[in-house]
Amino acid sequence: MYASPLVIEVNPGEFETDIPPIGFQHEFQEIMHSLSVLNKELKFLFQRASFQSVKEALNEDPLGLHFSCHGFKGDNPLIKKSKKLKGHKNGDCLLFED
Numbered sequence: 001m002y003a004s005p006l007v008i009e010v011n012p013g014e015f016e017t018d019i020p021p022i023g024f025q026h027e028f029q030e031i032m033h034s035l036s037v038l039n040k041e042l043k044f045l046f047q048r049a050s051f052q053s054v055k056e057a058l059n060e061d062p063l064g065l066h067f068s069c070h071g072f073k074g075d076n077p078l079i080k081k082s083k084k085l086k087g088h089k090n091g092d093c094l095l096f097e098d
Helices: 024-036 051-059 077-081
Strands: 008-011 014-016 070-072 093-095
Touching (some): 008 077
Antiparallel strands (some): 008 014, 070 093
């Protein structure tokens, strides 16, 4: 599962889009290559991470679940700017599409 490109709503109708993309395609290729030595039939599903897609994936009882997403510390200026994210526990978070 991945979250890229990432857009953060900092105020209603105001979005921050200047966030570096994640190289999730290469990351997932490396994971598939590493697991290929097992010589087992494995099902891979690549999809955008959202609350709903994560919930659905977990309901499938997966052997593993890999997230490629942005993680921010609470003192990050983007987190401080966002009314939705500011004040959430200590502010540390992983950001998905929702």
